[in-house]
Amino acid sequence: MVVTVVGIGLIGGSMAITLKESGFAKHIIGVDRSQENLDKAIRRRLIDEDLELNEGIDKADVIILATPVDTMKTLLPAILDRVNQQVVIDVGSTKVDLLETVKSHPKRGRYVSTHPMAGTEYSGPEAAIPNLFDGRCTVLCDVEDSDEDAVSKVKALCAAMNMRIVYLDAKSHDVHTAYVSHISHISSFALALTVLEKEQDEKRIFELASGGFSSTVRLAKSSPAMWVPIFEQNRDNVLDVLDEHINTLARFRSLLIKKDYESFEAMIRKANTIRKIIDK
Amino acid sequence: MVVTVVGIGLIGGSMAITLKESGFAKHIIGVDRSQENLDKAIRRRLIDEDLELNEGIDKADVIILATPVDTMKTLLPAILDRVNQQVVIDVGSTKVDLLETVKSHPKRGRYVSTHPMAGTEYSGPEAAIPNLFDGRCTVLCDVEDSDEDAVSKVKALCAAMNMRIVYLDAKSHDVHTAYVSHISHISSFALALTVLEKEQDEKRIFELASGGFSSTVRLAKSSPAMWVPIFEQNRDNVLDVLDEHINTLARFRSLLIKKDYESFEAMIRKANTIRKIIDK
Known part of the structure; x- marks a missing residue:
């Protein structure tokens, strides 16, 4: 062939x-x-x-x-x-x-x-x-x-x-990939920017960053030439997921503001169930 | 000893x-x-x-x-x-x-x-x-x-x-760790929840999830017994970082809504500079 x-x-x-x-x-x-x-x-x-x-x-x-x-x-x-x-x-x-x-x-x-x-x-x-x-x-x-x-x-x-x-x-494909792939990239890009903007002292980030940080921002190294057209073509689905992701983060924020650590813990316990999916 | x-x-x-x-x-x-x-x-x-x-x-x-x-x-x-x-x-x-x-x-x-x-x-x-x-x-x-x-x-x-x-x-330590460690965990917990809540069909996530997804949600497996007290004790710093992270995601959202893909690409290029920090 x-x-x-x-x-x-x-x-x-x-x-x-x-x-x-x-x-x-x-x-x-x-x-x-x-x-x-x-x-x-x-x-x-x-x-x-x-x-x-x-x-x-x-x-x-x-x-x-x-x-x-x-x-x-x-x-x-x-x-x-x-x-x-x-x-x-x-x-x-x-x-x-x-x-x-x-x-x-x-x-x-x-x-x-x-x-x-x-x-x-x-x-x-x-x-x-x-x-x-x-x-x-x-x-x-x-x-x-x-x-x-x-x-x-x-x-x-x-x-x-x-x-x-x-x-x-094709329609289901684009919804699923927004969830299991595209949002992970936006989340990583945003996390990298958040840290870079605040921590002007790059040497300090370099010294302190542990494996956990590297893991969550790994995808932030991805090529814009590849990813911008993906976000453009899957814009509506990505916007839906991004809205939900921002809402979830806002729920964590609101619980911290209210010092409601019990509900905070319940959310983490629920997030922990991702184990059964990614521990293959 | x-x-x-x-x-x-x-x-x-x-x-x-x-x-x-x-x-x-x-x-x-x-x-x-x-x-x-x-x-x-x-x-x-x-x-x-x-x-x-x-x-x-x-x-x-x-x-x-x-x-x-x-x-x-x-x-x-x-x-x-x-x-x-x-x-x-x-x-x-x-x-x-x-x-x-x-x-x-x-x-x-x-x-x-x-x-x-x-x-x-x-x-x-x-x-x-x-x-x-x-x-x-x-x-x-x-x-x-x-x-x-x-x-x-x-x-x-x-x-x-x-x-x-x-x-x-100690004060600087707590600010830095909020940036290079604590926010990564909240981001992972939130990402896992976002996907779990939407994708009720866990088998589908399992099938489709690639290495990138696993990498960004890896920390979502972390123990609440360890992490809730950290967020409680570092609450004010974590709230500052969380606000900035939500703002950064909201900027991505706003650019998608406006279809301003040029600025979207500029943000990704900036995020890419995290390479020099995590590629040790």
């Missing part, structure tokens, strides 16, 4: 490694608007060759679109314009907007909307790592609009990456 | 392991109001024997008070009532309140206010681990009120744990 990865960054690059190592892909073609990224990807052996987009499409069996989600809205229809029997997937974190752009496309069936639920706070081809996806889950959206053989090929691709599959409609 | 640890949990137990392994302590005595904890600590070889508090004080060279901070306010004066030439340290996350309780104590000089900046989201003797403190920093507060030989002994104890020392007055 020849796989073309459009956008050789953290996700595209990590998929390239995994699909090659698993034997799913015999040959990996890289397409990227940055020649520097392509050169790095060749040096790191993430890809076997780099080509222009059209050539990459023509030579591929499977095309993986792994750019920021704003670029996807232009590229996905353009790629579908050119495909014949190839299968096209995107790996974006928002789905409704993107699906809207190709909903009436004559080649819609060749496209399978795919979201592998994994990542790190780093970006670019230098951030690509093996095992990023191992044992995690991939969401496939609106599969009833894709051709059966295309879905089968994507299932095989997920199996090659050792990923479980969850089926969701 | 005989070291008595009062409160054999995550911090007390981890210190017991480290001080014994480094050779600083020849013999470790455990004191805990829970006999079950003491039995576990003996089984895990965190301590050599368990004793009642008074006997533990009498036999020790150094006494480490490692209970939740509310209990410390009762125990610290009681321990100082009984000490002769022993050195007493606490390892609490808030200092002003506790120092107030012993400020005029005739044995104040034997006490050194100590905060090793390390921890995990787990608690109890089963959570104790070696290397928890390795390379991290310990804050010593108001050392000018402690006897010189007591401070020297605590410096040697920190060196045995391979910890750097930072000197702060």
